[in-house]
Amino acid sequence: MAGAGGGGNDVQWCFSQVKGAIDDDVAEADIISTVEFNHSGELLATGDKGGRVVIFQQELESKNQPLCRGEYNVYSTFQSHEPEFDYLKSLEIEEKINKIRWLPQKNAAQFLLSTNDKTIKLWKISERDKRPEGYNLKEEDGRYRDPTTVTTLRVPVFHPMDLMVEASPRRVFANAHTYHINSISVNSDCETYLSADDLRINLWNLEITDRSFNIVDIKPANMEELTEVITAAEFHPNQCNTFVYSSSKGTIRLCDMRASALCDQHSKLFEEPEDPSNRSFFSEIISSISDVKFSHSGRYMMTRDYLTVKIWDLNMESRPVETYQVHEYLRSKLCSLYENDCIFDKFECCWNGNDSVVMTGSYNNFFRMFDRGYRQDVTLEASRESSKPRSVLKPRKVCTGGKRKKDEISVDSLDFNKKILHTAWHPQDNIIAVATTNNLYIFQDRL
Amino acid sequence: KSEGATLESGEIDDNVITPEKAEEVKLKARYPHLGAKPGGSDLLRKRLQKGQKFFDSGDYNMAKAKVKNKQQLPAVTPAEKAEITGDHIPTPQDIPQRKPSIVASKLAG
Numbered sequence: 001m002a003g004a005g006g007g008g009n010d011v012q013w014c015f016s017q018v019k020g021a022i023d024d025d026v027a028e029a030d031i032i033s034t035v036e037f038n039h040s041g042e043l044l045a046t047g048d049k050g051g052r053v054v055i056f057q058q059e060l061e062s063k064n065q066p067l068c069r070g071e072y073n074v075y076s077t078f079q080s081h082e083p084e085f086d087y088l089k090s091l092e093i094e095e096k097i098n099k100i101r102w103l104p105q106k107n108a109a110q111f112l113l114s115t116n117d118k119t120i121k122l123w124k125i126s127e128r129d130k131r132p133e134g135y136n137l138k139e140e141d142g143r144y145r146d147p148t149t150v151t152t153l154r155v156p157v158f159h160p161m162d163l164m165v166e167a168s169p170r171r172v173f174a175n176a177h178t179y180h181i182n183s184i185s186v187n188s189d190c191e192t193y194l195s196a197d198d199l200r201i202n203l204w205n206l207e208i209t210d211r212s213f214n215i216v217d218i219k220p221a222n223m224e225e226l227t228e229v230i231t232a233a234e235f236h237p238n239q240c241n242t243f244v245y246s247s248s249k250g251t252i253r254l255c256d257m258r259a260s261a262l263c264d265q266h267s268k269l270f271e272e273p274e275d276p277s278n279r280s281f282f283s284e285i286i287s288s289i290s291d292v293k294f295s296h297s298g299r300y301m302m303t304r305d306y307l308t309v310k311i312w313d314l315n316m317e318s319r320p321v322e323t324y325q326v327h328e329y330l331r332s333k334l335c336s337l338y339e340n341d342c343i344f345d346k347f348e349c350c351w352n353g354n355d356s357v358v359m360t361g362s363y364n365n366f367f368r369m370f371d372r373g374y375r376q377d378v379t380l381e382a383s384r385e386s387s388k389p390r391s392v393l394k395p396r397k398v399c400t401g402g403k404r405k406k407d408e409i410s411v412d413s414l415d416f417n418k419k420i421l422h423t424a425w426h427p428q429d430n431i432i433a434v435a436t437t438n439n440l441y442i443f444q445d446r447l
Numbered sequence: 448k449s450e451g452a453t454l455e456s457g458e459i460d461d462n463v464i465t466p467e468k469a470e471e472v473k474l475k476a477r478y479p480h481l482g483a484k485p486g487g488s489d490l491l492r493k494r495l496q497k498g499q500k501f502f503d504s505g506d507y508n509m510a511k512a513k514v515k516n517k518q519q520l521p522a523v524t525p526a527e528k529a530e531i532t533g534d535h536i537p538t539p540q541d542i543p544q545r546k547p548s549i550v551a552s553k554l555a556g
Contacts, residue, residue: 030554046554090501092499092500094498180495198491198494226492228491278465280468280470281471285490334474335474
């Protein structure tokens with residue numbers, strides 16, 4: 001059976017690599033909380049609950065294996081955020097990295113923004129492969145020489161050294177969010193970025209840390225009247241005045257910063273009409289949007305709610321142009337999913353490089369791809385069992401009732417603790433990064 | 448939009464309900480006092496209060512003073528740790544400690 005792919009309907013996904021510990025005993029700190037490729041796809045960053053960032057770099061394709069794309073190996077790792085306790089508000093601030101966003105590369109160094117619930121940091125990742133040697137006043141080991149013993153002068157010279165990758169925090173953007181930050185998004189102007197929490201969105205200049213502009217505020221005067229929160233926000237990929245934010249009620253608002261300083265009034269409101277006869281206790285909860293992503297073209301945006309992925313045309317607010325069922329069989333399990341809190345899981349979604357295929361995660365370490373052009377979808381699994389190098393992934397199928405065929409898995413056998421919340425697609429190639437609870441899988445199409 | 452329930456043509460069945468509504472009935476049977484507006488204020492306020500711990504410096508200092516007399520810090524069971532307010536007097540062990548920085552991610556190993 002062909003897999004869903006970009007540009008053709010016969011992409012076959014193969015296992016490439018898996019990162020992380022094999023043992024089942026998962027420490028809280030090792031839970032992966034975000035995955036993001038940089039703009040060229042050469043670097044892949046992960047953030048975890050322990051506040052650490054690990055960056056992988058794609059090796060240049062080796063001449064020995066022409067049919068293999070380069071592997072991703074560890075490039076840099078650092079502690080981005082530490083746990084904090086706000087004594088004034090009696091608030092424990094987790095070090096968990098909620099989001100990482102790369103800046104487009106401007107010089108030899110790489111920059112990324114990483115955020116926890118309260119503080120955003122700009123990190124510079126730079127390489128050092130040369131070291132100056134031959135100082136006049138210092139010995140090679142760093143000890144200072146007695147100036148009176150210096151009889152000749154020499155010019156220090158740069159000598160090659162083993163590559164060292166250094167990560168240093170260049171900016172810390174703190175104290176601007178009362179509620180928990182769920183999104184950051186770098187503007188196409190490369191000068192500003194937004195950060196969104198449950199009730200407010202702020203605009204920052206990348207150079208300025210002591211000031212930020214509030215551009216959206218949905219906090220009601222009386223908190224008793226609170227009916228919805230902001231769940232995600234993103235800048236348009238090429239219109240620097242436009243951004244969108246999604247809500248827990250399933251709506252998306254598009255705002256234009258040229259219209260006014262405070263964008264509480266939306267320019268467009270995207271909402272699918274609901275059939276009132278279908279309304280239930282769960283309707284609002286499952287309509288809550290957990291992720292919103294613009295297409296690379298900027299013409300469409302994708303939203304993920306509990307059971308579906310929807311594609312919206314920015315020119316049409318009345319309803320999505322495409323709706324894909326991720327795991328419709330869960331609709332008859334909503335009661336248990338509410339009791340075990342799974343109904344509140346926040347799944348992310350992503351586009352492939354040419355916007356022809358979209359991907360999102362599910363339970364049992366399954367993830368789904370939807371080919372928009374060929375109207376095909378496939379379910380694949382990230383597991384150690386199908387982890388032989390370059391082995392082709394076999395499509396999986398969930399049996400929803402009746403007789404279970406061989407190789408199918410019944411809904412009741414699904415492991416709801418094995419959730420794939422974070423996935424990422426290389427900006428150009430068919431390489432995907434899929435995060436299970438504590439492992440990072442990299443799959444590539446078969447060349 | 449189909450919810451998965453089908454009606455045979457000609458069949459009049461007032462009891463046919465969608466899978467989603469069937470799940471709602473199940474939930475209300477287990478939790479009869481569950482509010483009618485699940486997405487409303489209560490749920491959202493619970494979400495907004497994530498991370499909130501309760502600590503009273505007065506109670507803490509009093510407990511410290513009492514404890515000095517006994518020359519021993521009372522042991523804290525995991526169950527007690529969960530209730531900081533009310534009857535339980537917070538002790539130094541209860542206050543969330545700054546977790547030690549973990550050395551390396553296993554992804555980098």
